[in-house]
Amino acid sequence: MQTTATRPKIMVTGGGRGVVGHAGTRLLTDLADATGLTSAFSDALAGLRQRQRGHDPGRIAVDLAVMLADGGKAIADLAVLRDQQGLFGPVASDPTAWRLLSRLDEPALAVLRAARAQAREVAWAQHAEARGDLPQPAVAGRQVDGLVLDIDATIVACHSEKESATRTWKKTFGFHPLLCFLDNTGEALAGLLREGRAGSNTTADHITVLDQALAQIPDAVRHGTPLLLRSDAAGSTHGFLAHIRSLREQHHDIRFSVGAAITAPVREAILAATDWVPAIDTDGDLRDHAEVCEITGLLDTTGWPDGTRFIVRRERPHPGAQLSLFDTIEGWRHQMVATDTPPGNGSIQHLEARHRAHARVEDRIRTGKNTGFGRFPSRHFAINQAWLELALTGIDLLAWTRTLLLDGDLATAEPKKLRYRLLHVAARLTRTARRTRLAIAADWPWTDALTSAFSRLAALPRPTG
Structure with a gap:
């Protein structure tokens, strides 16, 4: 032995x-x-x-x-x-x-944020001189051009009474900060500390965080580089998407890719859809038992910005997946993405996979909680x-x-x-x-x-x- x-x-x-x-x-x-x-x-x-x-x-x-x-x-x-x-x-x-x-x-x-933006401009200039362009995210074997901003919220539990720490929607107690990370580099562009009962889809908070994040990007980059804003369904409020569209009128080349709720009209459109094609993984391989379909022409898009497209993904649910009654009956788990990326800028499989890469923000938040904001x-x-x-x-x-x-x-x-x-x-x-x-x-x-x-x-x- x-x-x-x-x-x-x-x-x-x-x-x-x-x-x-x-x-x-x-x-x-x-x-x-x-x-x-x-x-x-x-x-x-x-x-x-x-x-x-x-x-x-x-x-x-x-x-x-x-x-x-x-x-x-x-x-x-x-x-x-x-x-x-x-x-x-x-x-x-x-x-x-x-x-x-x-x-x-x-x-x-506010002046600290401005100072941080000033240092970021220097860091990016140093990167350009020493190493070239900033890293570009890749999804399904294809590069996503420009800068990709991911907004998401998280629960930070507190174990003692703190000002504005309240019961959260997850029935815990603490804060509910909203954060924005740059997917290209992992930089933390903005963060808003909120009380625990703050809503997930609060339009004003999303606008505040996005505006603070954009202020962190050097002017020369912000006004000459494609920007993609990704969020889960909390960012799909019409007011927030209208604000993103208004930024394009200020010469920001910004597009959105956000989750959207599966409502009764969406369920009807899903039942009527016939052009399902195989879905792909974020590494570009076909995903077994998963399909995507664009249902834009089957929905009433009133209230959504002009040019918004809707892409639905369905897949056979894995054990333990949370299903709605509709999902249970149909035998598929459904998710929908709303994006204003125009046709001709990638297949619907790529656009859907590009949105699912938003999940990387969960890693940013997880490691961020071990870098200061997991405990106040x-x-x-x-x-x-x-x-x-x-x-x-x-x-x-x-x-x-x-x-x-x-x-x-x-x-x-x-x-x-x-x-x-x-x-x-x-x-x-x-x-x-x-x-x-x-x-x-x-x-x-x-x-x-x-x-x-x-x-x-x-x-x-x-x-x-």
Whole structure:
């Protein structure tokens, strides 16, 4: 019988010198400087500085965002940065960080969003110079041109009384934030913290989040690049779609692809439809027992924007699928997509598969909850909204790290993988010849990836002016 070798015996002491943890997290702080995020935050929050020799409010905000990107869950986790001053420099105390968050009211958050957009413009310009165009999403073996914005809401449960935390439609208790992510890169463009009982299909909230997301996209890109807005059925309100259409009158080349409810007229159209064709998976292969059909000509489209098309997908339900009475009778599970992509821009199979790729936003939300907005620290709603904004900033820093500095599987890795392989690595900090050196273990499997990332970071062009 073969047995596993025993672990080597060790003796633990506390006498190590020059050893630091979370060494790879320095990559995030330096990237914040390289993209101009730190200076932009400092300028935006200059009016909140209380003492000339005190901590820079913008630097505090960046340190909080870095801490969240690194996997921290509470302000107390700033200690990981603060207690390693040789690596991260001076970091504010917990009470100082709390005071900053308490002063970030809506006007302050507005200037923070503008600062984040300014840094994003720099990051995208750096990407264009160093690596070319931004990544393009691919669905069913075909590239989706332009930028793809995904809007979705999520429930964040609370386990104590917090301002505006209420019972949710899922019979839990907490908040119901609405978020927008960029599918091309995984960046978090916008987020709106809402009370738990906020409706799923609230037109005003969707408009607010979309407008904030568009404001994050540089003007030169926003006005010259095709944009696709995807949402589930919560985004199919006529008011929201009318707002999207109005943006086209402002020279935004934007189209929508949203889920739509299966109503009685839709069910009648489904029964009358005859032109069913095989559906495809997001990898381009035919999907067994699934079909799609366009039913636009069989529906009354009053109230919908001109040119809206309706594509229905039906498939044999898998065990445990939630079915309506209509689905149960017909033996198919039905879903419908409403889009204003005109004919000639892809088959209905591709358009339907393109919409189903919206499900990727669920991964963005899942990892985002582990990057700050899965837990809100305060009883005060305004502080929690500020926390959400900094969490979105941390998500951006991770996205820029992947697109600007990493290759291979790390360029598409989720935050947990980045933390375990790069950010949380230990290293030795030494000072020789007036220079500080960070030495990562030679036999760590991802040492080359991390040192290459630092080299690429050093080579990035810096913003001027």
